[in-house]
Amino acid sequence: AGAAVAAESSTGTWTTVWTDGLTSLDRYKGRCYDIEAVPGEENQFIAYVAYPLDLFEEGSVTNLFTSIVGNVFGFKALRALRLEDLRIPPSYIKTFQGPPHGIQVERDKLNKYGRPFLGCTIKPKLGLSAKNYGRAVYEGLRGGLDFTKDDENVNSQPFMRWRDRFLFVAEAIYKSQAETGEIKGHYLNAT
Template identity: 30%
Template sequence: MSRVTAEYLLETPFPPAEVAATMAGEQSSGTFVRVAGETDELRARSAAEVLSVELLGESATPTLASAYLERKSVGGPYHLARVRIAYPTGNIGKNLATLASTVSGNLYDIGEITGLKLLSLDIPAAYRTRYALPAQGIAGTRTTTHVQGRPIFGTIIKPNVGMTPEDIAALVDRLCAAGVDFIKDDEVCANPDIAPIARRVPAVMSVIRKWQEKTGRQVMMAFNISDETDAMRRHADLVTAEGGSCVMASLNWCGLSGMETLRAHTPLAIHAHRNGFGAMSRHPRLGMGFQAYHALYRLAGIDHMHVHGIGGKFVDSAEEVTEAARACLGPLSEGGPDDRVMPAFSSGQWAGTLPATLKAAQGPDLMFMCGGGILAHPQGPEAGIASLHEAYDALSAGETLADAARTRPALAAAIDFFGKR
């Protein structure tokens, strides 16, 4: 029987094995009591199975309140356990929204639970093939950008909002001249009145086509098309018509179904922005971990996935960023298709954070995106991009950045400016 296995961190005042059984029943064939029609045959075919319950400790106070427990006057201690439950894929079919509902859904609302975090999902290879694959993934992104053997160096349009299409096109022109590989819109700039996408895409793509004719290289521009589904399809068609290669969407606000629809509609690379993920992930005993989160969106067919950055401006530890990057760089299912996606490192990145980033990714298959690290370089964006190349060349040659800075002026200026912040 084909089954998706979900791993959870569970907190409850009841015996965790009993609550795990409740979870399995709630999300498959059962409810809080056995009902008419719930035959032994049906349960054998469709019931979820608790595979393991590992006790991790207990605490005197609950993480979350529960009116259910208050009504029953149930108190601590509150047990912490790691629980694995297997759900038959026959219950779900090829239905990403229902898969997400099955492995999470009402579980967060069960009265006996005072803490629950979905940590990871194990997707069978045969079941994975029922869903979309990346249209470009790592190999296709490298082919499109003509970048092989090193990271893809990119930046973000700044200021975030407020620039006209002409302003943005002028900045893109300067970045293309400087040798950038990838540019993306900010997540809050999709279709603003000052720079509507109907004007912004043609203006920017005119510049990119100009540089493609000059150099033979096409800079990949991720246009933010986050919107309702029909609008996203129209915007993707505009990008295609203008010769573009990539679109960006905010996953949490467009949703799984929106991303599936977009993937089915366009062969463009989908740059997946996870803004808002912290609301799901930051609490240690509530929400969803990155591995489970990214697995769901990889089934929607994305090509690039944000993993934040090491030493950046966000809350993630180096270990969390490393775990996210390596999850993207591995197959979703053992024995399944090559569905690796390009991890996009962003958030306060500059040449000085490149060594730790390369170590995290265990190689150069990554997007290294520097907003301020390029655009705020004291010698200008051209030197910002040069500092990244100088840093990578030095690291590839076995040099430290400090030693390399003696003979590489753009890198030296970056270290002097960003290294003190």
């Protein structure tokens, strides 16, 4: 099972294809290098899997996680699977530049100094119309929040498209700023 996970999350596929011969699959395949039984658990094991760094885009958290866990959690060959630990080599960590803006940039944008920011994630995270989402943003900002933010599950679902959310949130920000005399913000999920 460990080898199957390593293969499924790297170069493996369910059948041989003619393009396999066009590259050195051995160079790019994940490897299960150790397996241990879980103490006190029958038919449960810890598999240690390693991947060549060339499989991952430099500086991309999204690529890293989708490469490692994207395919295998729906893998029919396994009854259950859990990621217990992830160790990232320093050479790969160095490819991440960190957030594009630091806390000082955010303080400058919101004109808030000498105190913690006060913000929240809009709830319920899924199901609100764009208009009601904007209303929740407005009420929070008018009530004293410095910013609001989208939950990571909020994208562009049929009940609330990204563009509509953007327009209602922008209206909420402008209206709350006019009423409070403070700069307000919202962090939109655009992934």
